[in-house]
Amino acid sequence: MIQFETPRLQIRPFAPDDLQVIHQILDYSFGDRSLAEDPTALADRKSWLQWSMLSQEWLPKMHQPPYGDLAVVLKENQELIGSVGLVPSFNIFDQIPELRCKESQKLYYRPEVGLFWVIAEAHRNHGYASEAGRAMIDYAFREMSLGRIVATTEYVNLASQAVMRKLGMTLFSNPRPDPPWLQVVGLLELP
Numbered sequence: 001m002i003q004f005e006t007p008r009l010q011i012r013p014f015a016p017d018d019l020q021v022i023h024q025i026l027d028y029s030f031g032d033r034s035l036a037e038d039p040t041a042l043a044d045r046k047s048w049l050q051w052s053m054l055s056q057e058w059l060p061k062m063h064q065p066p067y068g069d070l071a072v073v074l075k076e077n078q079e080l081i082g083s084v085g086l087v088p089s090f091n092i093f094d095q096i097p098e099l100r101c102k103e104s105q106k107l108y109y110r111p112e113v114g115l116f117w118v119i120a121e122a123h124r125n126h127g128y129a130s131e132a133g134r135a136m137i138d139y140a141f142r143e144m145s146l147g148r149i150v151a152t153t154e155y156v157n158l159a160s161q162a163v164m165r166k167l168g169m170t171l172f173s174n175p176r177p178d179p180p181w182l183q184v185v186g187l188l189e190l191p
Helices: 016-030 039-061 128-142 158-166
Strands: 009-012 068-074 080-091 110-119 148-153 170-173 184-189
Touching: 009 128, 016 039, 016 080, 016 110, 039 068, 068 110, 080 128, 080 148, 110 128, 128 148, 128 158, 148 158, 158 170, 158 184
Parallel strands: 110 148
Antiparallel strands: 009 068, 068 080, 080 110, 148 184, 170 184
């Protein structure tokens, strides 16, 4: 299982006790804040949390990439403040001219290894996302021998784009508005 420390953070697999906190972080970050206390949404998130924990256990046993989310925890007080991970990113990267594989009129979907992060609002603007992201990138390049890694976001998510830049990613804009999660792509290749 992937587990490591940075100067201020512990990156570790999720545990069952993390459910309520990570559910709230994800709903506040990607939802409309209406599901943080919803029992049905919490049950769905519990299923996701179990999948995340099982992925960290079983993917390495099957010699597969360690896809999935990991908990981001402050070392000083053990507070869960977010999530970071490597995720499958299957998108129409050919929409972005600089990322197109070949000259063609057809736009192809391609799989990439994506970097994902989310930090609770109260802990943003302290460099935690870039610190956790850097740890995952170092792991991906050093331990997995990846040649490149991507991150995706929307045009309006300037904070995410700033993290991408801090991580050394080159940013490319999709000339098309859709899909919304592929409007900006950060690319980092193995030095």
